[in-house]
Amino acid sequence: MIYKGIIERYRKYLPVTEKTPIVSLFEGNTPLLRAHNIEKHMGVKFRIYLKFEGANPTGSFKDRGMTMAISKAVEEGSKAVICASTGNTAASAAAYSARAGIKCSVIIPDGSIALGKLSQAMMHGAKVIALKGNFDEALKIVLEITKNYPITLVNSLNPYRIEGQKTASFEIMDFLGCSPDYHFIPVGNAGNITAYWKGYKEYCAKKKLTHHTCVLPHMMGFQASGSAPIVRGKPIKNPKTLATAIKIGNPASWKKAEAARDESKGVIDIVTDAEIVKAYKLLAALEGVFVEPASAASLAGLIKYFKKGSLNCQPSTVNSQPVIVCTLTGHGLKDPDRAIKSATRPKVLGQDMKKIIKEIGL
Ligand SMILES: *Cc1c(COP(=O)(O)O)cnc(C)c1O
Numbered sequence: 001m002i003y004k005g006i007i008e009r010y011r012k013y014l015p016v017t018e019k020t021p022i023v024s025l026f027e028g029n030t031p032l033l034r035a036h037n038i039e040k041h042m043g044v045k046f047r048i049y050l051k052f053e054g055a056n057p058t059g060s061f062k063d064r065g066m067t068m069a070i071s072k073a074v075e076e077g078s079k080a081v082i083c084a085s086t087g088n089t090a091a092s093a094a095a096y097s098a099r100a101g102i103k104c105s106v107i108i109p110d111g112s113i114a115l116g117k118l119s120q121a122m123m124h125g126a127k128v129i130a131l132k133g134n135f136d137e138a139l140k141i142v143l144e145i146t147k148n149y150p151i152t153l154v155n156s157l158n159p160y161r162i163e164g165q166k167t168a169s170f171e172i173m174d175f176l177g178c179s180p181d182y183h184f185i186p187v188g189n190a191g192n193i194t195a196y197w198k199g200y201k202e203y204c205a206k207k208k209l210t211h212h213t214c215v216l217p218h219m220m221g222f223q224a225s226g227s228a229p230i231v232r233g234k235p236i237k238n239p240k241t242l243a244t245a246i247k248i249g250n251p252a253s254w255k256k257a258e259a260a261r262d263e264s265k266g267v268i269d270i271v272t273d274a275e276i277v278k279a280y281k282l283l284a285a286l287e288g289v290f291v292e293p294a295s296a297a298s299l300a301g302l303i304k305y306f307k308k309g310s311l312n313c314q315p316s317t318v319n320s321q322p323v324i325v326c327t328l329t330g331h332g333l334k335d336p337d338r339a340i341k342s343a344t345r346p347k348v349l350g351q352d353m354k355k356i357i358k359e360i361g362l
Pocket of ligand 1: 245
């Protein structure tokens, strides 16, 4: 197997030329796992696949967009990049900047960033500024800086980020041979749902698939109930959720996410933190897939909609058994504190063989 990053793999669908210096960590090509145990657990007749983006080099889907954003920044002669981040963008920007040999600064909301993500940004040598404020306030400051100083913005408002991220849809279609019927995805700043929808539309069109073999999926986006501006129809001043990666009160790609929802006849809805944690534990315990809490919003949404009976589970034009994909955006090791809070603590024992055997249950 020849390792390639997403730019090499999908070059003709991306805005790059021979001259673009490709900065890559061989991101993408992440597993699309059939979730047999969760299907059985839920008692469903459709096929569920998990797109495990935690398998990217820095542990989140942000790497797909970052390989594009940093490559283009270097091509354009930029020597420094900056982003506001709930953590994963910072980790990714820091890693790709290190590889490119350019300067990276990140502004994070103080106290609201998971330990794994912070340690990545620090180790890759980024200038990390912890802002007394939330993500939305951090983004505002970063936008002000990029307007006035020679430094490149690598938040998802940078269009190259969306271009890179759309390759996840390409991989799904290459694997399945068609598009899924439903695509469930967490929504924070709403760049990713925008990118997936763009990817599905472009790949269908460019592969010249006929209407019969390419029915686009319904995009099913989920926000945490305490930070659901799109669902509530107005920005949230103090967003709240334990899923820190989607703790966002005023999404940058708000309008585009609504367009993806409407064009695909999908939904953007809420899941509660309790529903998120339940799905988070299910994924780890039943499928061996450890994600960070925000990532589980997709499965939580699927469970909610299945229970409501709102999914059309009839065989579709393309798939005899309806196919559902859930994007799992980031790795569970990003947020070890939440994992330890959610699971049973290890039992501390002395070196007494009998007690150990009893505890194991033999
Ligand atoms: C960034 C991120 C999200 C949210 O993606 P948006 O593009 O901001 O909607 C969800 N989960 C994880 C793990 C993330 O890093």
